[in-house]
Amino acid sequence: MTDLLAPADEAGVAAAVAAAHAAREPLAVEGNGTKRGLLRPVQAARTLSVRNLSGITLYRPAELVLSARAGTPIPEIEAALAEKGQHLIAEPPDLRALLGASEPATLGGIVAANLSGPRRIAWGAMRDHVLGVRFVNGAGEVLRSGGRVLKNVTGLDLCKLLAGSYGTLGVMTEITIKVLPAPEASATLLITVPDLAAGVRALSAGLGSPFGVSGAALLPGAPHQAALRLEDFATSVAYRMGRLREDLSRFGDARVIEDAASRAFWRDVRDAAVLAAQPEDAVWRISVRPSAGPAVAQAVQALGGRALLDWGGGLVWVAAPASEAAHDALVAAAAVSGGTCTLFRAPETLRLAVAVLPAEPAPLAAIGARVKAALDPAGILNPGRMRAGL
Amino acid sequence: MIAQPAPKPGILARRDEILAALHALVPGDGVIGDETRLKPYETDGLAAYRQVPLAVVLPRTTAEVAAVLRYCHRIGLRVVPRGAGTSLSGGALPLADAVVIGLMRMNRILDIDLDDRFAVVEAGVTNIGITNAVAGDGFFYAPDPSSQLACMIGGNVMMNSGGAHCLKYGVTANNLLGLKFVTIEGEVIDIGGAHLDAAGYDWLGLITGSEGQLGIVTEVTVRILRGPEGARAMLAAFKGTEIAGAAVDAIIGSGIIPVALEFMDKPCIHACEAFAHAGYPLDAEAMLIIEVEGSTAEQDDLLNRIKAICERFDPISLKLAESPEQSLAIWKGRKGAFGAVGRISPDYLCMDGTIPTSELPFVLKRIGEMSTQFDLKVANVFHAGDGNLHPLIMFDANDPDSFHRAEAFGAAILTLCVEVGGCLTGEHGVGVEKRDLMNVQFTARELDQQRALKTAFDPQWLLNPSKVFPLDGAPVAMAAE
Incomplete structure (x- = not known):
């Protein structure tokens, strides 16, 4: 010290x-x-x-x-x-x-x-x-x-x-x-989607709706789940959730969680708890245009890591084994679409060995x-x- | 009058050579050098100040902008960037020894991506032009300055423009993703991109609102948003400004964030009503225009909540629009406020301070007293949700004494804004207009720190050099004329 x-x-x-x-x-x-x-x-x-x-x-x-x-x-x-x-x-x-x-x-x-x-x-x-x-x-x-x-x-x-x-x-x-x-009320639409690309399309459809989606994430692991949040007065949230669910029904089976459950869900997304990073993992935070998120997530899978997509697919939280090769691969994956990759958490040796910011x-x-x-x-x-x- | 730096004699003497060099860099009709064609560029939205520039160039590409800046940097030629020339603070006011780089020919929309919700446009695209390009799909670009039919996105970035709807949607800085930025050395740099919160220092945030002090922006990547299902306005009129201020506090305190919350005082109500016949109550001391968004049922719900709150403050009248047409009628007077004041006074100065909203009654009372003291009429419009005050000071430009009193009145109002915890400018920028008041808001050290940042981008102080910072502290000698 x-x-x-x-x-x-x-x-x-x-x-x-x-x-x-x-x-x-x-x-x-x-x-x-x-x-x-x-x-x-x-x-x-x-x-x-x-x-x-x-x-x-x-x-x-x-x-x-x-x-x-x-x-x-x-x-x-x-x-x-x-x-x-x-x-x-x-x-x-x-x-x-x-x-x-x-x-x-x-x-x-x-x-x-x-x-x-x-x-x-x-x-x-x-x-x-x-x-x-x-x-x-x-x-x-x-x-x-x-x-x-x-x-x-x-x-x-x-x-x-x-x-x-x-x-x-x-x-x-x-x-x-x-x-x-x-906001008075919070509710979340959880849609089971066939793959990440379909998931990001569902999030984009929600964010491109007039209903004021205030959270749009894709959870790691299978089956893939897309989550969209509404926050407002309770009457508004009830109305808008009905409309949003109808609009997005084409993307897969859906269910709604409300209030305490919805708030707890987004707390875990916010804190990257759902990423379940292991103590030995390094963690990266990658920002890309949302439609590029799935390609970055594929690169993460190839490294044996896990990815949580927030911000409609544009923020990719990554947990993967800490190595220079993994870092280089993720920097390259972000750069394909003009995005940026930040080495967020890693052993000191790796943090000193690589450029943590692009x-x-x-x-x-x-x-x-x-x-x-x-x-x-x-x-x-x-x-x-x-x-x-x- | 505000002093301007003395022209560089060496530059004035080389005028012909400079024009020839600029012609070589921007071929065709992209260089203006003759007196009559320079005349339209001598002023901007702050028409009290005029100066014909040495030359105007109208590049069509980023490469041409870079070439011109590289040349300016090499020979020490001052540069004044210009969009549509709608600045109310004199941000585009030329200097006698400067070249104006006008970006109006760079007016192409380069990319629209609805899935990723962004658009890439050149700096000379108008603010409304972006919304028009995506409105067919239900999208819009949020910041909406009053000049949005004319003003250009490059200028919006440079001044960090606001509008009537920023309480909910934020100002320009909150709606940008990326920039193509040209340095005074002629280097072209891509800042950010189509993604949020690019890693590293927030260059996007520093450049936005920098009033042409750091470089020239030639392309902008903006966020576009899906519009709401609908929007509707209501009007609430009160017997006193303090009462209206308390009603605003109660609305915000209830958890409702209206998409717009506009305040007008009595002189402004009268001017607008005479102009627009919008049905504004002429016996009111203060009037609010409140707009909410959502489905028709959601609008009804919110407007009724707001109506119930306003009823606690003994309103003179409450009028809820029952249709989009009625909503437009309510807005018509407010949107025409500047033109309305222009009808009752030959000239006016539009001030732009921001105050803590709780100080509104005190500030309006003081402005009223000053109006008597300076013997000039004033009308006040105010973005009540965010504290941005627009006093319109009426004067006669043909009477020099009237103009001097108007400037002194304006300076006194802005000084008052700072004294009550606010600032000199909420959305119009410092420009040349408020340059010499910067010492009111900032200490000498604070201004020196800002100057040092400018120097980091523009070592010779060639970029819009007579704006924002008082001349006497400039690190590069700029003796006043």
Whole structure:
């Protein structure tokens, strides 16, 4: 275990980063450290955690806005929202089981990784709902981007740049997000389909219907099951489910599960629990156009792995034996349709041996290096987390 | 008036040589250099500002855009990108020593994929053109700025345009999958694709809304959505702005997210009614237009829920559309709001701040006071669900004093928006109009950080260089004229 710095407040974070900047000493940046096993390991003698920057700082249900310090645990935010009948729109996954973590993820960690669940297909990603951030850049300066209102195009959007940057461009200290009313009812149509291609066609038909499908997944294993979720007022869900079931009857035998059963079902999809990744497996997350999902899943089968298709077929969660050959095969399978493959969880040797994210074209990589330098001039924030040497 | 950087004398002196070089890069009639044909490009939707550019090029391909940018980069020629020229913030205002790159000839729809729910279009395709291309199959492209008949998707990306329906469907940034992006060095880069959430840094998110500061977008991959079974509007009029604001809070608090929730104050109601004869109640202090979606039965259910909520706030009138035609009639006045104000005042400035919705009554009261102070009339329309306020300040452009007061009034409103926790611009962009107010919202360090990101893309500051960032802090010298 490296030395852990866990300042009590934003000023403490800024001081720690400024000192590291002055000394040119790299920092591993984290919240509760639940994603330490994700992407590439950081080589740093010291870890800077925002775990002590915790608590909701503003919550206006009627304005659909919540602000919290970056170290606030996600369950604390979900509980506060539930009290007012609201929820996190992007439905971020709880990956404790998948990643072997004991503590819950923090808001900062979920945003820094831009992790979204099944509802992403209909309602946007975590990054789409980040309205504002306070962060400390690599020089130790406290800066803001965005704000606390729903519509804001003032200046460059650093919120989106920081979302998904895994702490390599700045240390977020406080984040403001848009939230929405939680739907009254949830129901899921489960269709037994002959194969994955037919399954994705069923999901596409559902997503292309006027009924507001808010989850569309294909479960691993046989027989193949396509799942489509509706969420809304109970009367609407009942009506729409009737219509959706009728429209999709041509794809196979179907049944409907409702409310608690429906919610539990999507929790298991969200958290990739249904992937049933074994401890020795590596896990990948591949994003492709939905119709390309089945071809990626076939490549997974050839590797002896399992695939869970979410987002209408476009998000492929893969569990397979950890090897460079498997990684190369999956990167190639994603690239066929122009998609991207991320090595999500793997033994450290594999994470250091391969490019965990797809390479960018040279001109973009050059811009990326300049952007990194503009935000983190000494290269001290999570060096090597996303790409070797950056 | 807002200062512009002094033209580079070396560039002005080489005008003929530059025109010849551009002709070689964009053959045929794709280069404009004579004064009369340059004139239409001297301004955009912010017509108070005008400047004829050095030249205009109208490329037809990404390769031509790349060639022009490579040339600009080599000789240090400033670039102003332009779509349809509908920017209300002066985003496409030229500079005397700049070449305007107009993308209107790149207007092809390249791919439509209903199964994977995306379309690939060139930057010069109009916003409505995308929806028109897929509407026959029941699909649509969600962001719908008021200028959607004219404005182009490339400009929408650059300004991260919104519209009346973003409460449910989000703004441009939430509806994109990929871009073809040309750097100032002339490199063509594909960002994202037809899939969601491409791995790595969110370049798509950073470029969207960057107002031409980082590069030029020539192709856009947008998400297209299946439309609902139907939609219908209702009108609710109240005795006070605070009451209407409380009704909005109660609607959102009930768990209903209307697809649109528009607010108009009394002057705006009067202007729109005179223009559109939509049947708006003239005795109301505030009026809401609320639209819901779904089957007819679902619309009835939601509208009745909203009606029951509004009834708790002592409404002057409640009118539920009973048909799509009645719905259109309710919308007619709101959609014509800008034109309606244009009829009662020779000129107007359209402001675009966002505020926390709870601050609406206070902000409207202050705007009313300022209206007296600056001796100018104002009408307010407001996307009430998301806090985006559009005060229309009426003035007379033939009277310089009136224009100066209008600009000062606008700046005071936007400063107020920031003071109550909001921002300078919700959907129109900073452009040249709000450039010198950026210091109100951001610290010097925050602006320097944003400038450093621009520099990472555009080291010589050639891309739309007089917009967004106050001139005096620019890392590349831009002495004001």
